[in-house]
Amino acid sequence: MRLRDFPEEELFLQGSAACQGCPGSAALRVAFKALGRNTVLCVIASCTSVLQSPYPVSALNLPTLNMAFATGGATGSGMAAAAERLAARGKFREKPTILVWAGDGGTYDIGIQALSGAAERNADFIYVCYNNEAYSNTGTQRSGATPYAAWTTNTTKGKEEWRKDVAQIMIAHGIPYVATASLAYPTDMFRKFAKAKEVKGTRYIEIQAPCPPGWKFPSAHTVKVARLAVQTGMWMLYEHENGKTTYTAGTQRIIQGQAKLLPVEEYLKAQGRFRHLFHPERDEERIAAIQKRISGLFEALQFTHKMKEHLMDIEISPRL
Amino acid sequence: MGRDFAKDRSKERVKMPGRKRREEPEEIGFLTTLSVPSEGSVGLTGSWRTFRPVLDGERCNKCLLCWIYCPEACISKDLRINYDYCKGCGVCAEECPTKAMSMVKEDEEEGAAGD
Numbered sequence: 001m002r003l004r005d006f007p008e009e010e011l012f013l014q015g016s017a018a019c020q021g022c023p024g025s026a027a028l029r030v031a032f033k034a035l036g037r038n039t040v041l042c043v044i045a046s047c048t049s050v051l052q053s054p055y056p057v058s059a060l061n062l063p064t065l066n067m068a069f070a071t072g073g074a075t076g077s078g079m080a081a082a083a084e085r086l087a088a089r090g091k092f093r094e095k096p097t098i099l100v101w102a103g104d105g106g107t108y109d110i111g112i113q114a115l116s117g118a119a120e121r122n123a124d125f126i127y128v129c130y131n132n133e134a135y136s137n138t139g140t141q142r143s144g145a146t147p148y149a150a151w152t153t154n155t156t157k158g159k160e161e162w163r164k165d166v167a168q169i170m171i172a173h174g175i176p177y178v179a180t181a182s183l184a185y186p187t188d189m190f191r192k193f194a195k196a197k198e199v200k201g202t203r204y205i206e207i208q209a210p211c212p213p214g215w216k217f218p219s220a221h222t223v224k225v226a227r228l229a230v231q232t233g234m235w236m237l238y239e240h241e242n243g244k245t246t247y248t249a250g251t252q253r254i255i256q257g258q259a260k261l262l263p264v265e266e267y268l269k270a271q272g273r274f275r276h277l278f279h280p281e282r283d284e285e286r287i288a289a290i291q292k293r294i295s296g297l298f299e300a301l302q303f304t305h306k307m308k309e310h311l312m313d314i315e316i317s318p319r320l
Numbered sequence: 321m322g323r324d325f326a327k328d329r330s331k332e333r334v335k336m337p338g339r340k341r342r343e344e345p346e347e348i349g350f351l352t353t354l355s356v357p358s359e360g361s362v363g364l365t366g367s368w369r370t371f372r373p374v375l376d377g378e379r380c381n382k383c384l385l386c387w388i389y390c391p392e393a394c395i396s397k398d399l400r401i402n403y404d405y406c407k408g409c410g411v412c413a414e415e416c417p418t419k420a421m422s423m424v425k426e427d428e429e430e431g432a433a434g435d
Binding site: 003004006008010012013014015016017018020021022023025026029030052053054055056057058059060061062064183186212218219220221222223224 | 368
C-alpha cells in the first residue's frame with residue numbers, strides 16, 4: 001500500500017480541540033482511513049474525549065460512544081454482541097467494525113481487567129491503545145506505560161520502575177491479532193489496521209504517541225520523536241498472529257542488518273522529560289541501564305534472525 | 321460551517337407527553353445528549369497559529385507525507401492548506417524531505433522569512 005493509494009475521505013474533521021502536533025488525532029486519521037466509514041467507535045476517557053470537542057459538536061464523523069475509564073473491554077464486548085444480533089436479524093447491509101479507542105491510562109492501569117476479560121472471551125472488536133506513556137489529559141501523571149527514568153509530575157527525578165508491556169500480555173491471551181505501530185510509519189500502520197479489519201475476534205493494536213506538552217518537545221517534532229523511538233529500539237514494531245511474531249518496518253530493518261541501531265541517547269536528548277539525565281551532569285548509570293536493556297534484546301533478535309536464515313539454507317540445500 | 325445545530329434541532333421539536341407546553345423562546349429547541357459532527361468544532365483554530373506553513377510548488381515532489389502526517393487534516397490530498405483551521409504545529413515543514421514546506425511568521429510577508 002503506497003501513500004497515494006490511501007483513501008482521500010477524512011472522517012476526522014479539522015478544527016478539533018487537539019493540541020498543536022497532537023499524535024492522537026494523527027493516529028485517528030490513519031485508523032479511520034484504513035477502517036472506512038462502516039465503523040462504530042467507542043472512546044474511553046482519554047485525550048480523545050477532549051479532542052473530539054465539547055458538546056454539542058464533535059470532530060469525529062463516526063457514530064461514537066463515550067465511556068468511562070475502566071469499561072473499554074466490557075463496552076467493546078457489548079457492542080460486538082449487539083452488532084452480531086442485529087446482523088443476524090438482517091439489520092445491516094454490511095456488519096460494522098467495532099473500534100475501541102483508549103489511551104494508555106485506560107489500558108495499562110484502569111482498563112486492563114475489562115480488556116483481559118474481553119480478550120479471554122475473544123469478543124469481536126478492535127482495541128486500540130494510543131500510548132503517550134502518561135496521563136497527559138490531566139497534566140502528565142505517571143502511568144504503567146511511563147518508561148524508566150522519565151519525568152512526570154509524580155516522578156520529578158525520573159521514574160524508578162520499568163514500564164510494563166501490555167502488547168506482550170495480550171499475546172499471552174492467545175487472541176488472533178496483536179500489533180504495535182508508530183506514527184512515523186503510516187503505511188505500516190495502515191496495513192496493520194486493514195489486516196485487523198479482516199480478522200474475527202479480539203484484535204489489539206498499540207500505537208506509540210509522542211505527546212509534545214507531556215514529553216516536552218516542540219510540536220513540530222511529533223513524527224521525528226516517533227521515528228527516533230523506533231530507530232533507537234525504544235519502541236518495537238511487530239505483529240503477532242497464528243502464534244508467530246513478525247517484526248515490521250524500521251524494527252525489521254534493524255534486525256535484518258539493513259539499518260543500524262542508533263544510540264538511545266539520541267531519543268532521550270530529543271525530549272525534555274529526560275533532561276535530568278543530561279543536566280546539570282550526565283547520569284551515566286541510568287543511560288547505560290536503558291542502553292543495556294535495548295542492546296541485549298536486539299543482539300538476541302539479530303542472532304535468532306541469522307540462525308533462522310542459516311537453518312533455511314540447510315533445509316533447501318541439496319547436499320543434505 | 322458549525323454551530324447552526326440549534327436552529328436545526330428546533331425544527332424537530334418533540335411534544336413531551338403529559339406536560340403542558342410553556343411559552344419558551346423558540347431558539348432553545350429540543351435538547352439531546354447527542355453531539356453533531358462538524359468542522360471547526362472549537363471555532364477557527366487558525367487563530368492559535370504563530371507560524372504559517374507555506375508550500376513551494378516547484379520544490380514539492382508530491383510525496384504526500386505532509387498530507388498524512390498533518391495531525392489536523394488541514395492539508396488536502398491535492399496539497400492545499402486550509403489556513404482557517406491550521407494550528408501551525410510545523411510537523412509538515414519538519415518532515416518535508418525536499419524542504420518545500422517552510423514556516424513563515426504570521427505577520428510577515430510570504431517568503432520574507434527566508435532560510
